[in-house]
Amino acid sequence: MSDMIGEDLIKQASERIAPHVIRTPLVASAVLSDRCGTQVHLKLEHHQLTGSFKLRGAANAILQLNLMERQRGVIAASTGNHGRALSYAARAAGSHATICMSHLVPKNKVSEIRRLGATVRIVGSSQDDAQEDVERLAAEDGLCIIPPFDHPHIIAGQGTVGLEICEAMPRIATVLVPLSGGGLAAGVAAAVKALRPAAKVIGVSMDRGAAMKASLDAGHPVQVKEFRSLADSLGGGIGLANVWTYSMCKVLLDDVVLVTETEIAAGIRHAYQHEGEVVEGAGAVGIAALLSGKISRLDGPIAILLSGRNIDMTLHREIINGLNASRDTKCGP
Numbered sequence: 001m002s003d004m005i006g007e008d009l010i011k012q013a014s015e016r017i018a019p020h021v022i023r024t025p026l027v028a029s030a031v032l033s034d035r036c037g038t039q040v041h042l043k044l045e046h047h048q049l050t051g052s053f054k055l056r057g058a059a060n061a062i063l064q065l066n067l068m069e070r071q072r073g074v075i076a077a078s079t080g081n082h083g084r085a086l087s088y089a090a091r092a093a094g095s096h097a098t099i100c101m102s103h104l105v106p107k108n109k110v111s112e113i114r115r116l117g118a119t120v121r122i123v124g125s126s127q128d129d130a131q132e133d134v135e136r137l138a139a140e141d142g143l144c145i146i147p148p149f150d151h152p153h154i155i156a157g158q159g160t161v162g163l164e165i166c167e168a169m170p171r172i173a174t175v176l177v178p179l180s181g182g183g184l185a186a187g188v189a190a191a192v193k194a195l196r197p198a199a200k201v202i203g204v205s206m207d208r209g210a211a212m213k214a215s216l217d218a219g220h221p222v223q224v225k226e227f228r229s230l231a232d233s234l235g236g237g238i239g240l241a242n243v244w245t246y247s248m249c250k251v252l253l254d255d256v257v258l259v260t261e262t263e264i265a266a267g268i269r270h271a272y273q274h275e276g277e278v279v280e281g282a283g284a285v286g287i288a289a290l291l292s293g294k295i296s297r298l299d300g301p302i303a304i305l306l307s308g309r310n311i312d313m314t315l316h317r318e319i320i321n322g323l324n325a326s327r328d329t330k331c332g333p
């Protein structure tokens, strides 16, 4: 297919962003390996600068802007981590970021974006509301839109995680990837399938408002209602006018698994208690899927991508202490 990001663009992205990102470790999980009866490795991408893989796509996009574009500045809608990554990358490149977010974005993410010097706009109660604001401001002020997932430079940047997994473990058989708009899953799947065609790539979303899953089931991009979730970074739609990630996920993903809030909490707890890792909800969905037993055939070696660590630490403590059950039921639209 011509409308897919391939291995070449991902390898170029990898070279371009190398000086600006961390090559994160892929480590064995003894507990999960024992439990599954096959090798399970964790890609510790939550150790990435800015606390999530989003820096890879943001850096790859900003580094391809010319001087004039950088001077005018960049703008994006974000559930938090893209905004943080873009603010960081913009500052490093001598540019300025404006980030539009909905009320659903957690406070810890908003304040970190402010700290990085970006202009923050809180608008409406969904990603779609924030996106409208982005388009209006970009037109008025000549800002360059850097979308959170549906853009070739973003997908290629996120795909570098897949490249690193294959380089560290050439015989990889299964990769579990958190899935929302699909920039990460599309890029990782493109890299993995190019280097190791036999490997399976499985997307994991939360069961509350999984836009890509609903779209794949419908056969075209559809809108879903947005809910509060422990996996706040997985919120938002894929865009009804989706150009890249929908078709790539459709072709490249072998399956999409959905996890509940309780399962996500169990994933966060496992990461902390057995792996010594602090991850946010979205970063824990791969572990959650594995622990839930919802993945039908487990071919090893398995790599689970831990995508981010930007969780409110009070909430994290509550989850570790098993106090999140009440939050579960409180999670409303």
Ligand SMILES: *Cc1c(COP(=O)(O)O)cnc(C)c1O
Residues within 6 Å of the ligand: 052, 053, 054, 081, 082, 148, 149, 158, 178, 179, 180, 181, 182, 183, 184, 185, 233, 234, 280, 282, 283, 307, 308, 309
């Ligand atoms: C953005 C994000 C995701 C989902 O990435 P998409 O490219 O939108 O599918 C997963 N985990 C974390 C921590 C994120 O910030």
